[in-house]
Amino acid sequence: MATEPMTTVFTARRVITMDPDIPDATAVAVTDGRITAVGHADELRATGTVDDTFADAIICAGLIDQHLHPVLGATTLMTEVIAIEDWRLPDKIYPAAHSPAEYRSRLATAEQQLSDPAEWLFSWGYHKLWHGALDRAALDAISTTRPIAVWQRSCHEWYLNSAAIDRLGITAADLTGQGTASTMVDLDAGHWWETGMNLLLPKLSPLFMSQDRLAAGLRQLVAYLHRNGVTAINEPGIMWAFEPWLLYQDILGSEETPFTSTFLVDARSQADSGMDPADAVADAQRQVDSAAAGKVRLLPRQVKLFADGAIISQLMQMRDPYLDESGHPDLCHHGEWMMQPDTFRAFAKVYWNADWQLHIHVNGDAGLDLVLDTIAECMAGHPRADHRTVIVHFANSTEAQVERIAQLGCIVSANSYYPVGFADQYTAHGLGSERADAMVRAASVLSRGIPLSLHSDLPMGPAAPLTLAWCAVNRQTPSGRVAGPDQRISVDDALRAVTIEAAYSWRLERELGSITPGKLANFTVLAQDPYAVDPLRLDDIEVLGTVYEGRTFVSG
Structure with a gap:
């Protein structure tokens, strides 16, 4: 006779559910790795075995890094x-x-x-x-x-x-x-x-990238992400020629690794190999079919494309010239395309027409013009609802472009570290104060009802969701000034951006991102309540551990 699965009731000083329908809770019941009930400790104690390990702590919906590179x-x-x-x-x-x-x-x-x-x-x-x-x-x-x-x-x-x-x-x-x-x-x-x-x-x-170096590095990465409370990650664009898939399965897929790792097909690799765009979708589907299940897997029908170059190298494509140290146009400095515009359009259109979700790396405002023009052309030729095209990184933009993102039905996953880490130097070199301080217009995105998630793009920024939230809330640079104060967002919006909105960007909002009955029991346990601390201390909150699919992993 089969035994009934055990129910564990995790108690806490507060449970931050990220579910507006369950705003106040102090306990979560978990059965077979899934959430079965959310409520108050005195109500749920009789439903299972009580685990008071985190009774004096804060249980939060599992933190997510929407975009990083293992x-x-x-x-x-x-x-x-x-x-x-x-x-x-x-x-x-x-x-x-x-x-x-x-x-x-x-x-x-x-x-x-x-x-x-x-x-x-x-x-x-x-x-x-x-x-x-x-x-x-x-x-x-x-x-x-x-x-x-x-x-x-x-x-x-x-x-x-x-x-x-x-x-x-x-x-x-x-x-x-x-x-x-x-x-x-x-x-x-x-x-x-x-x-x-x-x-x-x-x-x-x-x-x-020898096997020994990669294995040691991946084990360090697992420890680093766990210490920062991460319960799910995504690599948006796997490059099979360089990435150690078997090591991923062995190390990221280990029972002792307390987070899920998902991956996307990389269209740029297809283009660089000389593949005809007409063959791209079938090739991508073969990739997904080869690794569609498990703790380490490819997400179905989602693909990564690249527009312009890296912001950290100042190789993004900008509408107006880069500036020299005197503040004059620097005609010797220009951006680069990671996929040439015609190639980008060709691959974007074949995936769009096959109803795949596009995740598009873009950093400059001229690069964003290419992306939005392409999406508009795609919509005109093959209208789609809920396409969730993700504008990835979102460094430089204009208010008119943000409005256009909303009109086209795109969503944004931004790197909130950009203005914090780079606005001071980019004010003096390359962009000038107006463009540097306006990097990552997060408040403008939210004001138009555009879903916003945050990511580290590790190693471009620290893979620490609370630090990313701190960056978005405060936008404080190393010099102590605030870059673009009007683009600061609330603590609640920042926490949503590293939980439920990140899950939404992957179409996994029914599985991850909030403490809601039926979802996977993934929690991050915090020493302090992020809604109660000084917002300037958000990234000082200690991560005590995580719960991954119902199993407790205490931080070392």
Whole structure:
């Protein structure tokens, strides 16, 4: 005879459900990994075995990072991190380097500390605006014999010294005649960026992404995300040629990993391979069918496309010119396209016409023009309701563009770290104060009724949903000023953006995102109530643990 599944009643000082129909609760009943009842502790105690572990804490709907990159998080944070901000990992803190001199000194020290003269030095976090110019000659000055590879803070650029280039056997002939990619390489400077990296990574990745490095990095990533209370993640655009799917299954899919990992098909990889857009949807469906179930899986009928370049590299496509240090138009500085406009339109239209959901990376206002024009053309040719096209990152925009997003029925997933981390420097270099402070118009989005989620894009920002919420609520830069005060949002809207709205953007709102009967029992346990603390202290709230599908994982 089958035994009845056990019911556990989790009690708390307060349960933050993110469900407006259940605004006040102090207990949750869970059976077989799903929520069966939500109410007050005295009402639910008799329905199952009571777990008072978190009776004095706050149980919140499981926090979600809507968009991050496991392979990048696993690899960048296993390097010598020398970045523009502190990075706090489970077992180590990498302090920021704030000046060119400090950066060069840290890199040189890292090189000297390697005992094997043949060992590669990999570093991530460099940014020109903080750390000064970098090229092959500057890296040769650190070592002419040790191979050095520096991954720019955006992960959209690489810098190599001569020893590294020689070790990889790269020649000028390898880099010519490769279409657009060849225009995004400067071999003399040891510099590869955007699509040009396609000509570097096949040779560099086997060293940089060895199985041992990836396994160690993924285990560190699991600990990092759990410490930050994350219960679900999404990699929006899997690149099968580089990503360790078997390791994902083994490590992210482990019973001891307390979060779900989902992935999207990557249309840019299809385009870069020379695939005919007419074949893209069938190929994408084969990818999904090969990995459609389990804790680590592809989401059905959802695809990632790319418009313009990285904001952190200032390679986004802007309507108005970039500015030089004197505030004058810099005619030598321009953005890049990650998918050329004609290619972008062709792939977007075939997926749209097949009724797939589009998630579109876009950072500049000119890039957003391309995206919105394309969606408008798609709607005219094949009208769709509830298409939920996701405007991803959403760095630079105008109020008129936000209005157009609403009219077209798109939704937004924004990186709220952009104005906090970059507005100060981008005011002085590249954008000027008006455009820099207006990055991520979150309040404008919400005022028009557009669903808004937040994401880290790890390692572009910290994969800590409470920190992302803090950024959106406060928009306080390292200098202490508020960038775009009119674009600050409420604590409630920020928490919705890392719970139910994130789930909505994946079409998983019936499974995740709120503490509602019938949904998976995924909770984040907090030491303090985010609605009760000073909003400036949101990111100081301690994560005590998580509950994942009914199982408790206490933070170490």
